[in-house]
Amino acid sequence: MMQAYPNNEPDRSVGVETSLRERDQAVIWHPFTQMQTAPLPIPIVRGEGAVLFSEDGNAYIDAVSSWWVTIHGHSHPYIAERIYKQLQTLEHVIFAGFTHQPAIELAERLLPLLPNNQRKVFYSDNGSTAVEVALKMAFQYWHNIGQPRRKVIALEGAYHGDTFGAMAVSGRSAFTAPFVPFLFDVEYIPTPVAGQEQTALDQLQARLSDEVAAFIVEPLVQGSGGMVMYEPDVLDQFISLARRHGVLIIADEVMTGFGRTGKLFASYHLREQPDLISLSKGLTGGTMALGVTTCTQEIYDAFLSEDRYKTLFHGHSFTANPLACTAALASLDLLLADETQAAIQRIVQRHAAFAEALRQKPGIKNMRQRGTILAFDLGADGQTSSYFSTIRDVAYNFLLNEGVLMRPLGNVLYIFPPYCITDEQLDTVYAAVEKLLKYLDQQPASSL
Numbered sequence: 001m002m003q004a005y006p007n008n009e010p011d012r013s014v015g016v017e018t019s020l021r022e023r024d025q026a027v028i029w030h031p032f033t034q035m036q037t038a039p040l041p042i043p044i045v046r047g048e049g050a051v052l053f054s055e056d057g058n059a060y061i062d063a064v065s066s067w068w069v070t071i072h073g074h075s076h077p078y079i080a081e082r083i084y085k086q087l088q089t090l091e092h093v094i095f096a097g098f099t100h101q102p103a104i105e106l107a108e109r110l111l112p113l114l115p116n117n118q119r120k121v122f123y124s125d126n127g128s129t130a131v132e133v134a135l136k137m138a139f140q141y142w143h144n145i146g147q148p149r150r151k152v153i154a155l156e157g158a159y160h161g162d163t164f165g166a167m168a169v170s171g172r173s174a175f176t177a178p179f180v181p182f183l184f185d186v187e188y189i190p191t192p193v194a195g196q197e198q199t200a201l202d203q204l205q206a207r208l209s210d211e212v213a214a215f216i217v218e219p220l221v222q223g224s225g226g227m228v229m230y231e232p233d234v235l236d237q238f239i240s241l242a243r244r245h246g247v248l249i250i251a252d253e254v255m256t257g258f259g260r261t262g263k264l265f266a267s268y269h270l271r272e273q274p275d276l277i278s279l280s281k282g283l284t285g286g287t288m289a290l291g292v293t294t295c296t297q298e299i300y301d302a303f304l305s306e307d308r309y310k311t312l313f314h315g316h317s318f319t320a321n322p323l324a325c326t327a328a329l330a331s332l333d334l335l336l337a338d339e340t341q342a343a344i345q346r347i348v349q350r351h352a353a354f355a356e357a358l359r360q361k362p363g364i365k366n367m368r369q370r371g372t373i374l375a376f377d378l379g380a381d382g383q384t385s386s387y388f389s390t391i392r393d394v395a396y397n398f399l400l401n402e403g404v405l406m407r408p409l410g411n412v413l414y415i416f417p418p419y420c421i422t423d424e425q426l427d428t429v430y431a432a433v434e435k436l437l438k439y440l441d442q443q444p445a446s447s448l
């Protein structure tokens, strides 16, 4: 046999007999994971409804919707069927100079569901890019109309994604520390949680000027920041205040969209309308990667010109991938079905009842709920709360042992289920949480 480049030949002895965990360890670098100390990942071989099945025969209820994307449960047969059919017809096509039915139909169906000032859909392929596009539209809008504005206002503790622009408008934290010198300047105001509304409003007022291009928010719930919740009323005040200075409002609904807050979009809770909306995560039911940025006619019009320099020069290889658009169409069918809408309300009510039962228990603070998201802080007063606290690891592992996948954000425990979760599965999640609380209560505080 010819062996011209022996050093480039794959070593076929690797990975033949070893487990998936070991093979993973040999070749993969995981997201948000300290690879030296993290336990080996759990190989998942199958998913059905709200349940994930591991290689070693365990089952886990996915109470975080696999990082907030899986709204209809895993391997949904209807979505699978639709994608399969599309796959046999057209898997992908360049989206500049060409178009296709699934992209057009999805835009036609999405726009009427969004606040009624939204007129155009721009496709990308994840939440961070949906935010990047919104930022670029906002900056270039001001550039194109000949009144450049360079400032952005964001909320402290915000999370808008991991690419550079999205990172720049996210709160500064341990996650962004190595990159701070490379991030553009952003002005932060406090998140207007209960008791902080007036301070936040005053600070917004102080920072607003006609140099501010955009104000970006995660409406009503800051996800990665620890499921921090605030009221629609104060966000309405923020928006109308910012509007008085002509500032463009970007609603990052990447996490809050598609029923998560109990309504189809968090913007439904508001009187004011955003100028730009970013969507992803639940968009395809968690099946395929897809991002959407929508905007008003006014923003779109600022890019129309005989002057080619006014073009929005942005795009991705997989922009408007037909399979992803088809998955989104199928997911919308499911989401808008009465059965799913009823399921969302059932989760909302069951969460509320569970919250009421838990409220008086020791070791819990800050019980909060918005729609299908229930969250609270673990740990007695004085215990530190950070993403890196050990209580997080204790809770994570304890719940996994109970067959429930939850991924606390520091000491913030939250339930974020797929809408197809059954009452029985929800009971299992609630029981596991109660068992965890009892266990934590028995630990000496110093051990956490």
Ligand SMILES: *Cc1c(COP(=O)(O)O)cnc(C)c1O
Pocket: 126, 127, 128, 129, 131, 159, 160, 161, 162, 218, 223, 224, 252, 253, 254, 255, 256, 280, 281
């Ligand atoms: C997850 C998230 C993003 C980033 O989305 P990715 O698809 O992970 O890049 C942006 N904004 C919010 C509010 C998110 O929760």
